[in-house]
Amino acid sequence: MPQQVFKRPRTLSDKPTHFCPGCTHGTAHRLVAEAIDHFGVQEKTIGVACVGCAVFMYDYFNVDVIEAPHGRAPAVATGVKRARPDRIVFTYQGDGDLAAIGTSEIIHTANRGENITVVFVNNTVYGMTGGQMAPTTMLGQQTTTTPYGRDFRTDGYPIRMAEMLATLEGVAYSARVSLHNAKAVLNAKKAIRKAFEMQVNEMGFSLVEVLSACHTNWRVSPLEGQKKVEEEMIPYFPLGVFKERTGKDFL
Amino acid sequence: MKESQLVKGNVALAEAAIQAGCRYYFGYPITPQNDIPEYLSEHLPKQSGVFIQAESEIASINMVMGAAATGARAMTSSSGPGISLMQEAMSYMAGSEIPCLVVNVMRCGPGLGGISPTQGDYFQATRGGGHGDYYNIVLAPASVQEMFDLTMKAFDLADKYRNPAMILADAILGQMKEPAILEPREPVRTSAKPWAITGAADRKPQYLKTLYLSDGEQEAHNLELMRKYDVIRDKEVLCEAKNLEGAELLVVAFGTASRIVKTAMNMAREEGIRIGLIRPITLFPFPSKAILEASEQIPKVLVVEMNTGQMLIDVQVSAHKSAGIFFYGRPGGGVPTPEEVLVEIKRSLHATAGIQASKNSVG
Numbered sequence: 001m002p003q004q005v006f007k008r009p010r011t012l013s014d015k016p017t018h019f020c021p022g023c024t025h026g027t028a029h030r031l032v033a034e035a036i037d038h039f040g041v042q043e044k045t046i047g048v049a050c051v052g053c054a055v056f057m058y059d060y061f062n063v064d065v066i067e068a069p070h071g072r073a074p075a076v077a078t079g080v081k082r083a084r085p086d087r088i089v090f091t092y093q094g095d096g097d098l099a100a101i102g103t104s105e106i107i108h109t110a111n112r113g114e115n116i117t118v119v120f121v122n123n124t125v126y127g128m129t130g131g132q133m134a135p136t137t138m139l140g141q142q143t144t145t146t147p148y149g150r151d152f153r154t155d156g157y158p159i160r161m162a163e164m165l166a167t168l169e170g171v172a173y174s175a176r177v178s179l180h181n182a183k184a185v186l187n188a189k190k191a192i193r194k195a196f197e198m199q200v201n202e203m204g205f206s207l208v209e210v211l212s213a214c215h216t217n218w219r220v221s222p223l224e225g226q227k228k229v230e231e232e233m234i235p236y237f238p239l240g241v242f243k244e245r246t247g248k249d250f251l
Numbered sequence: 252m253k254e255s256q257l258v259k260g261n262v263a264l265a266e267a268a269i270q271a272g273c274r275y276y277f278g279y280p281i282t283p284q285n286d287i288p289e290y291l292s293e294h295l296p297k298q299s300g301v302f303i304q305a306e307s308e309i310a311s312i313n314m315v316m317g318a319a320a321t322g323a324r325a326m327t328s329s330s331g332p333g334i335s336l337m338q339e340a341m342s343y344m345a346g347s348e349i350p351c352l353v354v355n356v357m358r359c360g361p362g363l364g365g366i367s368p369t370q371g372d373y374f375q376a377t378r379g380g381g382h383g384d385y386y387n388i389v390l391a392p393a394s395v396q397e398m399f400d401l402t403m404k405a406f407d408l409a410d411k412y413r414n415p416a417m418i419l420a421d422a423i424l425g426q427m428k429e430p431a432i433l434e435p436r437e438p439v440r441t442s443a444k445p446w447a448i449t450g451a452a453d454r455k456p457q458y459l460k461t462l463y464l465s466d467g468e469q470e471a472h473n474l475e476l477m478r479k480y481d482v483i484r485d486k487e488v489l490c491e492a493k494n495l496e497g498a499e500l501l502v503v504a505f506g507t508a509s510r511i512v513k514t515a516m517n518m519a520r521e522e523g524i525r526i527g528l529i530r531p532i533t534l535f536p537f538p539s540k541a542i543l544e545a546s547e548q549i550p551k552v553l554v555v556e557m558n559t560g561q562m563l564i565d566v567q568v569s570a571h572k573s574a575g576i577f578f579y580g581r582p583g584g585g586v587p588t589p590e591e592v593l594v595e596i597k598r599s600l601h602a603t604a605g606i607q608a609s610k611n612s613v614g
């Protein structure tokens with residue numbers, strides 16, 4: 001008997017994505033869906049969509065979804081989770097959404113230790129609006145609003161969110177992963193699963209920062225994009241687990 | 252039936268929220284409404300409710316959105332600058348048809364403004380306040396009893412129409428104590444909310460969203476909302492009409508201003524001047540029909556507000572074309588005295604001109 005060894009996660013719809021060919025948002029979506037399947041929580045999961053390329057989350061995940069204003073997904077997720085503590089609640093946010101306009105909400109949601117999971121896609125640009133500078137844009141990187149390259153004297157430095165959030169007591173898990181090759185994807189899968197596990201076990205706030213290429217706005221081919229992630233992003237945004245709480249060791 | 256008790260307006264409002272079944276409050280401190288979060292932080296936990304002091308009004312209203320999206324009754328309260336910060340999310344809630352209660356105990360503006368009583372946020376409240384083509388349901392209490400009653404009503408209307416509802420009060424209504432009966436007039440109804448986001452257990456996944464990109468989709472959605480607002484305009488108008496029969500002058504005032512007008516009306520009656528009053532209780536929907544009908548009979552209309560003339564515009568739009576319309580307002584924390592209003596009543600009665608809005612504020 002032939003055995004099926006690979007299939008689409010139940011939580012992922014079969015709708016063709018609107019993402020650019022080669023974009024790793026799709027991969028990240030799949031890993032999230034696999035984690036939800038793994039814990040068997042599809043029926044009780046509620047997704048909070050951000051404003052950015054991932055706004056159409058309800059098209060791709062077979063779960064209930066509410067769309068939040070730009071940057072406010074963690075606050076919306078707080079409201080959802082407090083009203084339905086037995087549900088699994090996650091946000092999926094870009095770097096403009098989470099690390100610029102929504103900085104206040106992510107910090108305070110993390111600091112309150114809200115028992116939610118945040119998937120944070122760092123592609124160094126504002127993808128949806130045409131590739132403008134993000135807080136995570138690399139120094140020297142050209143974007144549509146840094147035509148001469150990001151200069152720390154005018155634009156400051158790329159912000160490392162996973163490390164910063166790991167300093168907060170409310171955070172149970174904070175990690176950074178990448179999707180630039182198969183090995184990286186497997187590691188990312190583990191981290192995303194871990195982040196959901198934290199929520200299932202009621203350990204508090206969990207976040208996975210996912211380094212992602214935006215080759216369309218970077219004006220490179222998909223393969224060159226993955227190379228750039230490996231050679232330029234990872235040295236500045238190191239992969240790893242910055243915090244992992246092992247018990248409900250609240251202060 | 253419960254005894255009447257001497258209670259602060261803000262407290263009556265907060266108690267009404269609990270009795271209406273609201274178990275989720277999210278807010279950020281600002282005067283003159285702090286009694287509301289203070290009361291709820293004490294009493295919600297006793298009801299297994301949730302009180303969060305959020306990091307900002309932006310976060311507060313978005314938490315309200317999340318809780319309300321699951322079908323729960325949820326609310327926030329604030330004033331002036333805080334309400335301004337909430338407008339984006341209120342627009343999202345109107346767009347994705349998520350009911351909630353937002354309380355604005357108004358303070359002065361523009362800017363930080365003072366905390367004295369004012370009605371300067373009428374436009375913001377009744378014109379939607381945020382971006383896009385939408386309305387909030389707006390209720391304007393004029394007593395501590397109404398702070399209670401209209402809060403209960405606001406939750407019902409919000410749920411019924413899946414729309415944000417707002418209580419528009421001011422520092423006098425929030426801070427003063429009056430006797431009030433803190434008991435629902437009718438049993439509290441809670442309706443099923445099949446649209447709520449609760450997890451797709453026995454049904455297909457569903458979502459609440461505001462982004463419509465396909466051809467004509469957004470327009471269809473806006474027209475759908477428009478039809479809903481038309482039903483609200485048709486069915487939910489509330490206003491108090493007093494002494495309209497045989498009146499020489501119709502005064503239109505809401506909230507605290509209407510109380511001052513009532514004192515001035517009594518003073519006028521003693522001088523043999525007959526004044527009628529229409530007090531809009533719902534500001535959206537606005538009692539346009541009542542004003543049209545009254546102003547067909549009563550040729551002169553005086554609008555009294557604690558601002559520079561905001562509801563005035565709605566009265567001008569609603570009143571009969573033959574009516575002469577006059578205005579008296581004091582903005583920025585200036586509270587008109589009954590004597591001042593009486594002077595304006597007489598001035599309007601003696602004026603010969605047609606439509607005029609004489610912005611005689613501080614005399």
Ligand SMILES: Cc1ncc(C[n+]2csc(CCOP(=O)(O)OP(=O)(O)O)c2C)c(N)n1
Pocket residue numbers: 051052053054070093094095096097098121123125126127128129134
């Ligand atoms: C209040 C507000 N400001 C600006 C925008 C416009 N806007 C839409 S998406 C976006 C940036 C998205 O970038 P990012 O969060 O990095 O996600 P990506 O699209 O790259 O996945 C912006 C600025 C908006 N929708 N709302």
